[in-house]
Amino acid sequence: MKASNTAWAALPLVLALAGCGGGSGSNNSTPSTPETPVVPSADRIEPFDPSGTAKAQAAPAAPVHAAAGPQATRTVALGALAQPKAAAAAQPGVPLQIGTARGVQDTATVAATAALLRWQPTAHGTQVAALRFTAEGAHGVRLGVLVQALPAGAVLRFYGTMDEGAVEIGADELRAVAERNAQGGAPDDAARTYWSPDFGGPQTTLEVEIPAGAQAAAVQLAVPRLSHFTVAPAAAEEAAFAKVGESGSCNVDVTCRPEYLDQSRSVARMIYVREDGKSYLCTGTLLNDAQSSGTPYFLSANHCISTQAVASTLTTDWFYRSASCGGSGVNPATTRLAGGATLLYASATTDVSFLRLDRPAPAGIVYAGTYFGGVQAGQVLAGVHHPKGDLQKVSQGVVLRYSTCSGEWCTNSDDTNGTFLTLGWQQGVVEGGSSGSGAFITIGPRRYVVGQLFGGTSSCENPAGVDHYGRFDTSYRTAIKNWLNPGTP
Incomplete structure (x- = not known):
């Protein structure tokens, strides 16, 4: 109307x-020209x-880089969406949708995810494993990581390619986010789900690094779904998004x-x-x-x-x-x-x-x-x-x-x-x-x-x-x- x-x-x-x-x-x-109102400070x-x-003027922090090599990385591949939908016109009081949810069967449970993690030692005594998630045709991929438990000192990293800088979050910060979500009324699984950044392409890698002496069995996480960007928020010239x-x-x-x-x-x-x-x-x-x-x-x-x-x-x-x-x-x-x-x-x-x-x-x-x-x-x-x-x-x-x-x-x-x-x-x-x-x-x-x-x-x-x-x-x-x-x- x-x-x-x-x-x-x-x-x-x-x-x-x-x-x-x-x-x-x-x-x-x-x-x-607007009139300049006279108002009290x-x-x-x-x-x-x-x-x-x-x-x-503080110097920017050095970029974080991936620790996992090819031997520690396995790929979880999703095909193209059967019928990708164009971005719908925004409705009143409704934000503009740019991505849809997709289930990931291979990592839907803690046990299934643990079976895919291939742990490798690093030069400084820690252990690392990584899962690369690809979604054909996606303009960005955000992973919904359900964190049930992590050993103290564990770190999650997210990146698009090995050459890019990574986004890093530690176990303590993840725990604080989950507690804040729960206090805000989120159900348990939603409170414990951490959504990764996207990296403007069809893949996002999740890397897990645990300290020396920590047990791999203490890593209890799953990725039951991801958000598949059907349009590219970071590329203004993309013709795939009408009017961007x-x-x-x-x-x-x-x-x-x-x-x-x-x-x-x-x-x-x-x-x-x-x-x-x-x-x-x-x-x-x-x-x-x-x-x-x-x-x-x-x-x-x-x-x-x-x-x-x-x-x-x-x-x-x-x-x-x-x-x-x-x-x-x-x-x-x-x-x-x-x-x-x-x-x-x-x-x-x-x-x-x-x-x-x-x-x-x-x-x-x-x-x-x-x-x-x-x-x-x-x-x-x-x-x-x-x-x-x-x-x-x-x-x-x-x-x-x-x-x-x-x-x-x-x-x-x-x-x-x-x-x-x-x-x-x-x-x-x-x-x-x-x-x-x-x-x-x-x-x-x-x-x-x-x-x-x-x-x-x-x-x-x-x-x-x-x-x-x-x-x-x-x-x-x-x-x-x-x-x-x-x-x-």
């Missing part, structure tokens, strides 16, 4: 949302750029708008796996706290991540934008951060998900500022986002009204009861994959987050459609202030 905001005051009270994040249309009108937290600090790499025709490349590059450094593309093994894309924003502590607080949408088990699967891609204005090349500084996140607060009332990344944000980021004062109709906001998982874009729109949203419907409201800001677009729009991205207001020389994207009706064919952002000021006063500004009334 489509709706037009050409005469938004005359719209029916109830609007149906056509898709999460709307579409990718644009008219070519020049955005009006107590109504905002300033952005924080740690560049130049000792923390930002094409959204620039409607949205504005953020590299062409240097005044938004600070906000660009706060925004990341999200890839995560739900309990059913399906993979999804959204967008999130790194937030500063009142102390500029460098804690990696992260804002997105409740319809993207609403449970701890899903938060634990999160990987984020930073600086994922074009290398030059209008160019098709990817910024070489693009950085992937694995390790998941801790879910601190989530609510459908404002469609908010507030997390803390479990590993430090990469060097070069900016912690975005936030504004929790009033936002009035007529004010211009900007969204920085990853439409369809594409290279980062920026869109500009104007606040039309307050709304209350639930499911596929939004009703007109006021600033007292409305929990969403409804925007009409002036330049660019948003689309599936943009879900959870922040809307920024300009106050003087700086910009501040005032909401995160739920969904709407805009598209290339309907650039006059509207989109809805959960009000950050409501979420802040309800709960988020307890982390960003503890002790405030």
